Amino acid sequence: MKQNLLLTPGPSPIPPFIREALGRQIIHHRTDEFKEVLGRVSQSLKEIFFTSSPVLILASSGTGAMEAAVSSFFSSQDKVIVIEGGKFGQRWKEIATRYGLDVVNYSIDWGSAPDPNYLKQLLESESKVKGILTTLCETSTGTVYDIESIGNLTRNREVILIVDAISGLGQDKLLTDEWGVDVVVAGSQKGLMLPPGLSFISISKKAEEFLRRSNLPKYYFDLNLALKSYQKNDTPFTPAVSLILGLEASLNFIREEGIHNRWEKFSKLARATQEAVKAMGLNLFSFRPSNSVTAVWAPSSIKSSQLVSKLRKEYGISIAGGQGEFKDKIFRIAHMGAIDEDDLVVGFYFLEKVLKDLGYSLKLGSSIVKLEEVLYA
Amino acid sequence: MKQNLLLTPGPSPIPPFIREALGRQIIHHRTDEFKEVLGRVSQSLKEIFFTSSPVLILASSGTGAMEAAVSSFFSSQDKVIVIEGGKFGQRWKEIATRYGLDVVNYSIDWGSAPDPNYLKQLLESESKVKGILTTLCETSTGTVYDIESIGNLTRNREVILIVDAISGLGQDKLLTDEWGVDVVVAGSQKGLMLPPGLSFISISKKAEEFLRRSNLPKYYFDLNLALKSYQKNDTPFTPAVSLILGLEASLNFIREEGIHNRWEKFSKLARATQEAVKAMGLNLFSFRPSNSVTAVWAPSSIKSSQLVSKLRKEYGISIAGGQGEFKDKIFRIAHMGAIDEDDLVVGFYFLEKVLKDLGYSLKLGSSIVKLEEVLYA
Numbered sequence: 001m002k003q004n005l006l007l008t009p010g011p012s013p014i015p016p017f018i019r020e021a022l023g024r025q026i027i028h029h030r031t032d033e034f035k036e037v038l039g040r041v042s043q044s045l046k047e048i049f050f051t052s053s054p055v056l057i058l059a060s061s062g063t064g065a066m067e068a069a070v071s072s073f074f075s076s077q078d079k080v081i082v083i084e085g086g087k088f089g090q091r092w093k094e095i096a097t098r099y100g101l102d103v104v105n106y107s108i109d110w111g112s113a114p115d116p117n118y119l120k121q122l123l124e125s126e127s128k129v130k131g132i133l134t135t136l137c138e139t140s141t142g143t144v145y146d147i148e149s150i151g152n153l154t155r156n157r158e159v160i161l162i163v164d165a166i167s168g169l170g171q172d173k174l175l176t177d178e179w180g181v182d183v184v185v186a187g188s189q190k191g192l193m194l195p196p197g198l199s200f201i202s203i204s205k206k207a208e209e210f211l212r213r214s215n216l217p218k219y220y221f222d223l224n225l226a227l228k229s230y231q232k233n234d235t236p237f238t239p240a241v242s243l244i245l246g247l248e249a250s251l252n253f254i255r256e257e258g259i260h261n262r263w264e265k266f267s268k269l270a271r272a273t274q275e276a277v278k279a280m281g282l283n284l285f286s287f288r289p290s291n292s293v294t295a296v297w298a299p300s301s302i303k304s305s306q307l308v309s310k311l312r313k314e315y316g317i318s319i320a321g322g323q324g325e326f327k328d329k330i331f332r333i334a335h336m337g338a339i340d341e342d343d344l345v346v347g348f349y350f351l352e353k354v355l356k357d358l359g360y361s362l363k364l365g366s367s368i369v370k371l372e373e374v375l376y377a
Numbered sequence: 378m379k380q381n382l383l384l385t386p387g388p389s390p391i392p393p394f395i396r397e398a399l400g401r402q403i404i405h406h407r408t409d410e411f412k413e414v415l416g417r418v419s420q421s422l423k424e425i426f427f428t429s430s431p432v433l434i435l436a437s438s439g440t441g442a443m444e445a446a447v448s449s450f451f452s453s454q455d456k457v458i459v460i461e462g463g464k465f466g467q468r469w470k471e472i473a474t475r476y477g478l479d480v481v482n483y484s485i486d487w488g489s490a491p492d493p494n495y496l497k498q499l500l501e502s503e504s505k506v507k508g509i510l511t512t513l514c515e516t517s518t519g520t521v522y523d524i525e526s527i528g529n530l531t532r533n534r535e536v537i538l539i540v541d542a543i544s545g546l547g548q549d550k551l552l553t554d555e556w557g558v559d560v561v562v563a564g565s566q567k568g569l570m571l572p573p574g575l576s577f578i579s580i581s582k583k584a585e586e587f588l589r590r591s592n593l594p595k596y597y598f599d600l601n602l603a604l605k606s607y608q609k610n611d612t613p614f615t616p617a618v619s620l621i622l623g624l625e626a627s628l629n630f631i632r633e634e635g636i637h638n639r640w641e642k643f644s645k646l647a648r649a650t651q652e653a654v655k656a657m658g659l660n661l662f663s664f665r666p667s668n669s670v671t672a673v674w675a676p677s678s679i680k681s682s683q684l685v686s687k688l689r690k691e692y693g694i695s696i697a698g699g700q701g702e703f704k705d706k707i708f709r710i711a712h713m714g715a716i717d718e719d720d721l722v723v724g725f726y727f728l729e730k731v732l733k734d735l736g737y738s739l740k741l742g743s744s745i746v747k748l749e750e751v752l753y754a
Contacts, residue, residue: 004404011403013403014402014403019400019402020400022399023396023397023400025390026383026391028383028695031695059441060436060441063614064614067597095596100594187615195403195618196436196615197574197618197619218475219440219471219476220437220441221597237439238388238440239438240573241566241572243574243619312408318408
């Protein structure tokens with residue numbers, strides 16, 4: 001029987017206890033029963049986001065919350081710095097451009113992380129910057145950015161720091177309040193082990209002031225409306241009830257395991273993945289690899305898209321190819337959400353087979369030995 | 378044991394075979410397997426919408442698709458006629474105003490339906506109207522509008538007709554192409570028997586031209602992007618996979634029962650509900666009652682909000698109160714999606730009890746007798 005293993009950077013596998021919650025009979029969203037769920041879930045989200053500020057829940061995929069951040073916190077022609085080092089930095093740029101913001105593009109090589117010193121200079125040389133839009137884990141390159149250092153730049157300026165943590169949240173360390181991050185955007189189908197369809201957005205006190213001043217058109221993603229409802233454990237529009245019931249199950253599980261413990265676990269899984277890849281003679285793509293997803297250069301003789309497709313078709317193991325100009329050049333293995341060491345062992349086992357079938361020369365078992373070595377330590 | 382019966386106009390109960398699909402393990406959305414699901418579902422949606430045009434699926438609640446219609450088909454200061462006869466007509470007005478459209482408001486008494494002759498005059502006296510935004514079933518009043526007649530007005534004009542069928546679809550007859558409706562908006566948690574979190578929007582050829590000309594800012598709800606992906610059985614942003622798996626189960630079921638049969642069934646359930654209400658000495662609120670939801674004047678001595686709350690708390694039967702200025706004056710009983718005659722019998726059984734407990738004088742069983750009389754016929 002073929003596997004059905006998702007080592008993709010979203011969606012990630014859904015554990016049985018969450019699937020049970022997703023399949024429950026619906027409850028009405030304008031009832032005390034559901035308000036209590038929302039209240040509990042809001043509290044747990046604050047813990048995971050490491051913030052005392054509200055974390056709003058939207059019925060959309062992650063991009064919806066990115067758009068909400070752009071249209072709710074800024075006004076026409078506001079100047080923002082976008083860090084573009086992959087597909088999701090590009091997405092910030094696209095959205096900001098659509099809304100007529102004045103985008104200062106800080107473009108970096110894919111696979112590298114932004115330089116806080118350069119950002120500091122940029123903030124000092126550009127007048128009236130209102131926001132920095134960036135990413136915790138740039139999913140397209142498997143690169144984690146140094147958000148803590150960027151937060152030090154914005155904390156005492158009239159600039160809000162907005163971080164897309166869609167793929168990073170839960171694996172890559174993020175201390176929202178302590179690091180001075182004003183807005184964190186996340187999605188349901190990655191570290192939170194849910195199906196896609198929910199997005200999340202936290203709002204610092206500083207960001208709340210920006211929210212009140214914003215003049216861009218919006219309705220469904222108007223965070224003013226969402227924040228007002230939030231105070232009453234309510235939502236302005238019908239929430240995605242079944243996903244929120246699943247969310248409660250997910251957050252309870254994460255709390256029980258402990259977020260710090262999970263960060264440590266994923267750091268170890270990431271390290272094991274990196275070493276296993278190298279043991280097969282392959283090279284990492286990222287210069288600052290994240291704990292959520294590992295990007296790897298495919299052997300030069302093999303198109304990564306072919307590798308990905310063969311692995312899925314023949315063995316039911318899903319990994320991701322590259323995006324943009326690296327579409328056929330890199331592949332990406334995710335370790336997020338419910339993924340654990342046994343999944344990596346299975347994934348690498350079949351990855352070795354497929355690489356060999358495609359003519360790549362390797363010693364069978366070399367990656368597994370290395371995985372075990374790192375994970376046993 | 379308390380019931381858990383939703384006779385609310387969204388959400389409506391989810392049948393077990395759909396809950397099974399919702400709780401399945403996730404599949405990746407960029408695979409042939411999921412593209413095939415999207416292909417099949419798109420075909421079934423066309424059948425339910427009675428259109429040969431594309432029906433796009435968005436990951437949002439219904440309001441998201443309403444916003445997509447406003448921001449994707451119009452340009453700044455375009456003139457639109459909004460029919461405001463309840464909360465959801467108001468919502469069209471709010472969204473259109475947010476995007477700077479020039480709104481011609483056709484306000485009608487709540488509970489009544491728009492007059493096509495008046496609309497015709499309005500179209501003739503107002504220059505350069507680009508669209509009419511209206512509702513199939515105005516959920517807040519339980520009123521079905523004469524969309525066929527309105528379609529006759531727009532068909533040969535450079536005006537697109539946009540219909541919010543969020544609560545009506547599946548119960549109230551709607552022949553999109555035949556009636557000349559350009560855009561139909563729907564949601565998942567009503568006639569489609571799913572949890573909230575998906576919305577739908579159909580786009581006629583005429584509307585496609587408006588789409589290309591639109592200059593309003595948008596990204597997540599940019600139907601240009603969605604339409605382009607649609608041609609390849611894909612979506613521009615991560616779709617709500619689990620809900621779409623549930624959708625396939627729902628659409629298969631509806632196809633098997635037959636849409637015309639379902640329209641007939643709900644017409645009968647609506648008629649039975651109306652007669653049952655009258656048999657208790659109560660009056661209908663709507664002058665043109667829909668087949669999806671029945672709005673009823675509460676007895677003058679009883680606040681409808683109290684009735685609704687008592688019915689839910691003591692017996693687990695959910696009906697809806699009024700909205701806006703009718704909050705405490707009317708209550709609404711939905712008959713949509715998976716609701717069938719046995720649910721109405723149970724609902725009315727407890728409704729009678731609660732009305733009596735609240736001091737309303739009625740002959741016990743009078744509504745049930747009438748239900749059976751109409752439904753047996």
